[in-house]
Amino acid sequence: MTLLDGKKTSETIQQEIAADVAEIKANGGKVPHLAAILVGNDGGSVTYVTNKVLACERVGFGSTLIRYEDDVTEDELLAKIEELNNDDEIDGFIVQLPLPKHINTDKVLEAVDPKKDVDGFHPTNVGRMVAGLSAYLPATPAGILQLLARYEIETKGKHCVVVGRSNIVGSPMSILMSKPNYPGNCTVTLCHRNTVNLAYHTLQADIIIAAVGIPGLITAEMVKEGAVVIDVGTTRVADETRKAGYRLRGDVDFDNVAPKCSFITPVPGGVGPLTIAMLLKNTLRAAKREVYA
């Protein structure tokens, strides 16, 4: 069993990005600048956005964090997005999800200029991805592709079972794994809440990608010997023995599943750090005008 070290892979990618930024600076080019909009004070969201901003500083990007209280109006948010769309200093920006219920998330995501949509959530980027055109790929699926590629995991002709169909992880992941290039070229099954007999499907899988948010959902009995298991889940569960008062749990029962795997990601230190690295990569591509050349 090989542990897929997302933290180390993320650091490698960030070093590559930092080297690129140093070269841009030496040549007097545009230094990439990421902005993030955060609404409310949810612990997880604050942590992730803070990590993103810190990562920007590490690689030499400019960064701007824009915070609103929970009661921000949709119009205020849309006005800020319009401002960022027109600000030449900002190469890319994200609106951290989830948003409060009184805000129409689809409307907000559609207001982002696709050229600055480094999360890859705008319908234009989603459509371009599906059509196989140059696009910003959503960071979590893109990070998983990087992990598979950098560990040289064979994917061609394999059966990949994705569990979860969200717009930000499961759905794009299933599409990318079905594309005829590496990593990908898989036969893909997409499972979700209404899948009858999840274990029947996961047992067929050479590669399982779990993105649900139910700790321990994938147990050892559901995994074929030698499978590759990618755990996207990061649920905070109470743990008084920790200073923070909680710990992160993945969707996979790691201790019992790991011995059966050829490769497996840990939580934390697996997919999460890659998500941040790929957001930076998208921002670099935005500054270089690579996607919509």
Ligand SMILES: NC(=O)C1=CN([C@@H]2O[C@H](COP(=O)(O)OP(=O)(O)OC[C@H]3O[C@@H](n4cnc5c(N)ncnc54)[C@H](OP(=O)(O)O)[C@@H]3O)[C@@H](O)[C@H]2O)C=CC1
């Ligand atoms: N590490 C990282 O970088 C990231 C981690 N995450 C984590 O990944 C997890 C998933 O995130 P996200 O996709 O945004 O979550 P969502 O809640 O948007 O989606 C979860 C999906 O799982 C499906 N589902 C729910 N229950 C079951 C079940 N019993 N069996 C099979 N499928 C089920 C849902 O079905 P339905 O469509 O019917 O609701 C839905 O499609 C979370 O723990 C999140 O914190 C997310 C993004 C990035």
Ligand SMILES: Nc1nc(=O)c2c([nH]1)NC[C@@H]1CN(c3ccc(C(=O)N[C@@H](CCC(=O)O)C(=O)O)cc3)C=[N+]21
């Ligand atoms: N617009 C938007 N874009 C996102 O990319 C986005 C989002 N909204 N909403 C929520 C999810 C979740 N997400 C994570 C990012 C990093 C870690 C991460 O770095 N996790 C670390 C641990 C961090 C910790 O200690 O909590 C790890 O797994 O090792 C996890 C999850 C991005 N998301």
